[in-house]
Amino acid sequence: MVRLRKFSAYQNLERPYTRISKYTKKNYVRGGFPNLKITKFDMGSPSRTYDTTIRLCVTLDMNIRQNALEAARQTSNRVLEKAIGKDYHLRLKLYPFHVLRENPLASGAGADRTSTGMQKAYGKPIGSAARVHAGQTVFELRLAKANITTGRLAMERASKKLPCHCKIQVIEPAVV
Numbered sequence: 001m002v003r004l005r006k007f008s009a010y011q012n013l014e015r016p017y018t019r020i021s022k023y024t025k026k027n028y029v030r031g032g033f034p035n036l037k038i039t040k041f042d043m044g045s046p047s048r049t050y051d052t053t054i055r056l057c058v059t060l061d062m063n064i065r066q067n068a069l070e071a072a073r074q075t076s077n078r079v080l081e082k083a084i085g086k087d088y089h090l091r092l093k094l095y096p097f098h099v100l101r102e103n104p105l106a107s108g109a110g111a112d113r114t115s116t117g118m119q120k121a122y123g124k125p126i127g128s129a130a131r132v133h134a135g136q137t138v139f140e141l142r143l144a145k146a147n148i149t150t151g152r153l154a155m156e157r158a159s160k161k162l163p164c165h166c167k168i169q170v171i172e173p174a175v176v
Helices: 066-083 143-161
Strands: 042-044 052-060 062-065 087-093 100-101 122-131 135-144 166-171
Touching: 042 062, 042 066, 042 143, 052 143, 062 066, 062 100, 066 087, 066 135, 066 143, 087 143, 135 143
Parallel strands: none
Antiparallel strands: 042 087, 052 135, 052 166, 062 122, 087 135, 100 122
């Protein structure tokens, strides 16, 4: 199995490459979209009403790979299911649209015959990432006010799986 590259190779926000031609039928992105690793975007019971919202917000502009989003979703969902049951609604608010590409260069004996170097360096799709800006919400968790400590713990666990610093915002209803 091929190892993933370090995240720093894909961290910066860059303009996605799109082929631009004077013929509109030839304007496209070559190579297809890789399979999505994120299995669910809504967890728990979305139809119930809850009085408290906890948000996990990003503090930097960057790409977040789909692997990191799925890992954060799984860890936070596991904490919530064990402690609360199904009495919450966790929503992943990002979708990884940005295709990450890699130009595989052969190395070792006989590499000069198999590799084209930078001659046709468009690259093959290896994964996808979500483009995130500072202050944008990654996860939104709605739950009862009695379970705020469990919700904060779940968001902290999720933030440790993401490649950036995150802020946890608790929004409680106004007391009248």
